[in-house]
Each structure stands twice: as structure tokens, then as C-alpha cells.
Amino acid sequence: MSKFGTQVTFTTQPGQRDRLLAILLEAGAVMENVKECEVYLVHVSDTEADTIYVTEVWGSQEAHKASLDEEATKASIQEAMPLIAGVEAVRFRPVGGKGLTT
Numbered sequence: 001m002s003k004f005g006t007q008v009t010f011t012t013q014p015g016q017r018d019r020l021l022a023i024l025l026e027a028g029a030v031m032e033n034v035k036e037c038e039v040y041l042v043h044v045s046d047t048e049a050d051t052i053y054v055t056e057v058w059g060s061q062e063a064h065k066a067s068l069d070e071e072a073t074k075a076s077i078q079e080a081m082p083l084i085a086g087v088e089a090v091r092f093r094p095v096g097g098k099g100l101t102t
Contacts (some may be wrong), residue, residue: 003094004061010052011086017050020083024054029077036063038101050085052076057094 012020026041031040039057058064067073094100 001058002061003057003100004064005039005055005092006092007090007092008054008056008065008090010054010084012050012052012083014050014084016083017044017052019051020080023076023080023083024052027073030072034067036060036079037067039099057100 008016010024021042021044028040028042029038036059037056038059039055041055043053043055045051045053056064058067068077
């Protein structure tokens with residue numbers, strides 16, 4: 001089974017980056033206890049005030065999909081939606097590198 005990764009770019013409503021950032025960091029703390037979630041990184045831009053990036057690596061695409069059905073995940077998404085102006089996601093297949101288990 002192949003690993004699954006995604007890089008998501010969130011554009012927030014003007015001035016809402018910090019509120020969305022708090023939600024995403026809280027989600028990251030929850031992921032600490034999810035074995036199949038190998039990487040969950042939240043990044044901000046020094047030049048784009050309303051942009052947040054999230055990088056995820058999962059043991060499989062199925063594990064990622066299952067995480068979206070969790071009640072805590074659904075609640076976080078519901079809370080975040082009004083803060084988001086746009087989302088762009090890129091899916092990828094991790095193949096190796098520092099920090100990645102094979």
C-alpha cells in the first residue's frame with residue numbers, strides 16, 4: 001500500500017489567518033495520537049498575510065479518508081469553513097526522505 005500525501009493552501013477571509021491557524025494547530029495536536037498520520041505540518045507565509053499551508057503524510061489514502069469521517073475532524077472543518085476564502089490542494093505520493101518512514 002502506498003503512502004498518501006497532500007499539500008493544502010488555505011486562503012483565509014481578510015484578517016482571519018490567526019483564527020484558522022489556531023484551529024489547524026489544534027487539529028495537528030489531535031493527529032499526534034493517530035498512528036497512520038505520519039506528518040502534519042502547518043506553515044504560514046511571511047509575505048502572504050491571509051495564507052496558511054498544511055502538509056500531511058499518511059500511511060495510506062484510505063487512512064486519510066477515514067480521518068475525515070471522525071467527529072472531531074468534522075467539527076474542526078465546520079468551525080473553519082466561515083474563515084476560509086479559498087482552498088487549493090495537491091495530492092502526492094511520498095517516496096522517501098528525512099522524517100519519512102518507509
